[in-house]
Amino acid sequence: MWVLDTVYRDGVDLWCRDASGTVTRKHYAYDPPFYLHLADPSAHHEMLDVLEAEFKAEPCSFFTLFGELDGFSVHGNRQLAEQIEQQTRFDARLFNVDVRRDQQFMAEQGIFPCGDDPGSRFSADFSCSLRRMEICIRDDPARTPLCTEVEVTGDCTETLHGPGHTVVADLFGLVESIDPEVILMSHADTWLPKFRAFSVEKGLTMPFSRNGKYRQMSSRSYWSYGRMEHKEAALIPDGRVLIDTDESFVYREGGLAGVLMASRLSGLSPNMAARFTPGTLISSYEVYEAVKRGIVVPFRKADAETARKLADLRAADRGGMMFQPKPGIYENVNELDFTSMYPSIIVRYNLSPETLENPSAKGFLPAVLAPVVSLRRETKERKRTEPRYAGIDTLLKWMLVTCFGYTGYKNAKFGRIEVHEAITARSRDILIQTKDLAESMGFVVLHGIVDCLWVQGSPVEVLQQRIGDVTGLRAENEHFDWIVFLPLNDGFGAYNRYYGRLSDGSMKVRGIAARRHDAPDIIRSMQQEMLEVMCTAKDTGELARVRDKVRKIYLAALQRLPLADPRTLAISRRISRTRYTHRCLEGAAVQAYRDDGVEVAPGMKIRYIVRDARRYQVDPEWRAKTFDVPYYRSLMEKAWNDIAYAFGGRVMRPG
Amino acid sequence: MQIRLRPGITLRVGTFSAVIAPEHVITAALNENPELERFLFLFVCGNYSRLISHIGRTASSFEVRRPFTADQLLTVIREAAHTIIFIEHDPSLFETAERLLEPVGSALKEAGREALVVLYAPSMDRPFAALARQADRLIEIVNTGEPDPRQRMAAVRSGHRADGRPQAQTTLEVQ
Numbered sequence: 001m002w003v004l005d006t007v008y009r010d011g012v013d014l015w016c017r018d019a020s021g022t023v024t025r026k027h028y029a030y031d032p033p034f035y036l037h038l039a040d041p042s043a044h045h046e047m048l049d050v051l052e053a054e055f056k057a058e059p060c061s062f063f064t065l066f067g068e069l070d071g072f073s074v075h076g077n078r079q080l081a082e083q084i085e086q087q088t089r090f091d092a093r094l095f096n097v098d099v100r101r102d103q104q105f106m107a108e109q110g111i112f113p114c115g116d117d118p119g120s121r122f123s124a125d126f127s128c129s130l131r132r133m134e135i136c137i138r139d140d141p142a143r144t145p146l147c148t149e150v151e152v153t154g155d156c157t158e159t160l161h162g163p164g165h166t167v168v169a170d171l172f173g174l175v176e177s178i179d180p181e182v183i184l185m186s187h188a189d190t191w192l193p194k195f196r197a198f199s200v201e202k203g204l205t206m207p208f209s210r211n212g213k214y215r216q217m218s219s220r221s222y223w224s225y226g227r228m229e230h231k232e233a234a235l236i237p238d239g240r241v242l243i244d245t246d247e248s249f250v251y252r253e254g255g256l257a258g259v260l261m262a263s264r265l266s267g268l269s270p271n272m273a274a275r276f277t278p279g280t281l282i283s284s285y286e287v288y289e290a291v292k293r294g295i296v297v298p299f300r301k302a303d304a305e306t307a308r309k310l311a312d313l314r315a316a317d318r319g320g321m322m323f324q325p326k327p328g329i330y331e332n333v334n335e336l337d338f339t340s341m342y343p344s345i346i347v348r349y350n351l352s353p354e355t356l357e358n359p360s361a362k363g364f365l366p367a368v369l370a371p372v373v374s375l376r377r378e379t380k381e382r383k384r385t386e387p388r389y390a391g392i393d394t395l396l397k398w399m400l401v402t403c404f405g406y407t408g409y410k411n412a413k414f415g416r417i418e419v420h421e422a423i424t425a426r427s428r429d430i431l432i433q434t435k436d437l438a439e440s441m442g443f444v445v446l447h448g449i450v451d452c453l454w455v456q457g458s459p460v461e462v463l464q465q466r467i468g469d470v471t472g473l474r475a476e477n478e479h480f481d482w483i484v485f486l487p488l489n490d491g492f493g494a495y496n497r498y499y500g501r502l503s504d505g506s507m508k509v510r511g512i513a514a515r516r517h518d519a520p521d522i523i524r525s526m527q528q529e530m531l532e533v534m535c536t537a538k539d540t541g542e543l544a545r546v547r548d549k550v551r552k553i554y555l556a557a558l559q560r561l562p563l564a565d566p567r568t569l570a571i572s573r574r575i576s577r578t579r580y581t582h583r584c585l586e587g588a589a590v591q592a593y594r595d596d597g598v599e600v601a602p603g604m605k606i607r608y609i610v611r612d613a614r615r616y617q618v619d620p621e622w623r624a625k626t627f628d629v630p631y632y633r634s635l636m637e638k639a640w641n642d643i644a645y646a647f648g649g650r651v652m653r654p655g
Numbered sequence: 656m657q658i659r660l661r662p663g664i665t666l667r668v669g670t671f672s673a674v675i676a677p678e679h680v681i682t683a684a685l686n687e688n689p690e691l692e693r694f695l696f697l698f699v700c701g702n703y704s705r706l707i708s709h710i711g712r713t714a715s716s717f718e719v720r721r722p723f724t725a726d727q728l729l730t731v732i733r734e735a736a737h738t739i740i741f742i743e744h745d746p747s748l749f750e751t752a753e754r755l756l757e758p759v760g761s762a763l764k765e766a767g768r769e770a771l772v773v774l775y776a777p778s779m780d781r782p783f784a785a786l787a788r789q790a791d792r793l794i795e796i797v798n799t800g801e802p803d804p805r806q807r808m809a810a811v812r813s814g815h816r817a818d819g820r821p822q823a824q825t826t827l828e829v830q
Binding site: 082085086089090300301302303304305306307308309310311313410411417 | 697698702707710712713715717718719720721722723724726727728729730731754755758761
């Protein structure tokens with residue numbers, strides 16, 4: 001049974017695809033109970049009588065992460081669970097209240113989406129040959145009621161152009177005739193509600209869903225890794241996969257293969273997997289695994305950290321280890337990178353909420369993360385020669401990155417802050433151990449960030465081997481012919497701003513305009529052009545010889561600047577708020593959007609061009625006609641300074 | 656056992672007090688009262704405590720617990736068996752858990768029958784007001800005296816007085 005989509009509506013609907021590509025709906029009656037534990041059931045006997053009479057409550061025992069509990073199974077919904085909480089003055093412990101029922105059904109049945117061989121869930125070799133259709137809409141969804149220019153690619157490419165109502169009606173016709181299993185559509189989640197309003201008004205049937213039904217996800221703004229993100233409301237069709245190619249992080253990073261892999265692991269429909277963050281995916285994966293193993297999932301996160309002495313807390317809560325680099329240019333440098341360091345630590349050191357008190361028990365987190373870690377090792381290796389594994393590898397990388405942060409997340413079902421701290425404590429020990437080891441073997445340690453170490457010296461293969469032996473973790477090596485560690489404003493080395501030439505002839509760049517999404521195109525492409533020239537230099541001697549050529553790129557860009565197309569100067573920002581107490585360019589941009597009738601929400605991305613920086617005057621990208629030349633010249637100069645440092649800094653050679 | 660916040664303002668065992676005060680007043684009250692070392696002290700704060708890095712208490716009787724959800728806060732209060740329970744208010748805990756304001760307030764009141772319970776915030780907000788409704792006393796100390804040393808440093812850096820007014824020019828500019 002190859003499941004393409006899953007929905008819970010008075011039972012579970014599985015949309016299954018057969019070998020011929022026909023998709024049909026299978027309905028299963030399913031009404032799982034949630035579980036209730038009371039410290040003193042006799043104190044709530046009246047409530048239990050009602051639950052027994054009206055909600056089929058029955059005494060039972062069930063397994064939590066920390067062991068077996070006696071309690072009751074109750075057939076009811078979340079609302080009932082919340083009433084029980086109120087009634088018991090929040091003494092009740094509830095489980096399996098908010099697990100997605102379609103996911104729970106599949107976990108219990110041992111099936112998963114996008115695959116039909118039960119043994120292949122952790123395999124990177126699965127079919128992605130779905131009938132797909134790409135819909136590229138040229139219009140701006142924030143400013144136009146209906147699209148007027150659309151390119152549709154199925155078996156062939158068609159362009160639809162004309163009045164909105166005609167284009168949308170034609171698009172509906174194409175979806176119906178091609179009948180794709182997967183639709184990849186730009187800004188799908190913004191367009192679909194508009195299409196629905198149009199279809200209701202004109203009496204048309206919107207053909208994205210196979211049975212005319214849509215699930216609704218509401219819009220929200222949320223904090224993720226220190227920045228505000230915004231998710232549009234979404235209409236999700238039944239029986240067909242619809243991916244918003246602009247908004248889906250998983251699709252952007254991992255492509256369709258990444259979305260399908262996320263769905264296979266998490267047990268969520270690809271429609272949901274495409275719309276969730278890696279953090280939600282890893283948590284869904286843990287929930288699927290818990291249900292599969294017969295462990296109930298807590299409804300509320302009520303178990304707080306244990307009481308600690310202040311000194312213990314200060315010692316434990318210190319995060320990752322850093323070694324600050326000395327800014328400069330270095331030749332023959334090796335970057336040793338621990339593959340999936342934090343998840344590997346969880347697995348190797350058996351770190352899980354329940355093993356903190358009972359270290360000899362086999363931990364839930366290590367058990368469920370181990371197959372993902374080994375799958376990541378495999379895809380990381382295979383993508384070097386087979387690019388089709390790159391999307392899956394990236395998805396796994398993100399899921400594993402977030403699995404660590406998730407242990408400390410306040411609402412993590414299977415997280416606990418002490419586990420988070422134990423992981424970082426181990427990582428600090430490992431990085432220090434590795435540094436000491438490298439230095440004892442005659443290497444010079446230049447820089448270190450959490451799970452990476454930059455060293456000069458040889459033989460690096462022996463060092464790698466020794467690191468593996470001592471730490472039990474695998475360290476990958478990338479060799480730089482030369483690398484530039486940039487300075488901070490105060491002259492000390494920046495942790496995360498560097499670039500260099502790898503021995504395969506490519507450049508690795510971090511933290512400068514060429515890699516920053518917020519930098520204007522004109523500056524990003526200027527720096528990329530410079531780096532392409534620098535990439536031809538195999539050592540610092542050759543690098544010095546391309547200086548004039550690189551400088552010419554800068555001077556030419558400066559000269560062209562006054563005549564540049566304003567759209568190439570757009571600055572992208574993800575806004576964290578919509579009200580600003582101080583005057584700033586970002587605040588002016590938010591106001592400019594509003595003046596043009598575009599509603600903004602925290603987490604949304606905006607693009608603006610600076611018309612007059614001193615007066616805080618900016619224009620949205622679509623309105624810009626002029627720009628502040630001196631302001632952009634200063635941005636260009638900053639970008640040049642990052643590059644020019646490679647020609648002026650001190651060269652450090654090994655030994 | 657009591658904590659002296661200001662002359663004439665003391666907090667005693669067997670009460671639940673809601674206190675609004677400048678941070679330096681509270682840290683001074685916690686750091687400069689050696690008698691507190693003799694009692695079991697539980698300091699409760701969220702993920703972004705403004706006080707904890709300024710507390711110089713190292714006694715083994717001084718313990719910290721950090722709830723990151725309102726449900727965890729309720730558990731922490733219910734499990735506390737300390738003589739002094741000090742809660743640094745974190746409004747973010749209640750952003751999606753307003754349902755717990757009343758039970759948490761009641762748990763603080765209940766704990767205040769046996770212990771000295773302090774709910775502290777530097778300024779009033781809606782969750783604090785809801786929790787403080789069940790307090791025996793609401794104490795607000797307004798910063799009229801000497802400024803917080805940290806505030807003073809920030810003012811010096813920004814070229815303003817600690818009260819926010821611009822500093823007068825003290826040297827002549829040389830062209």
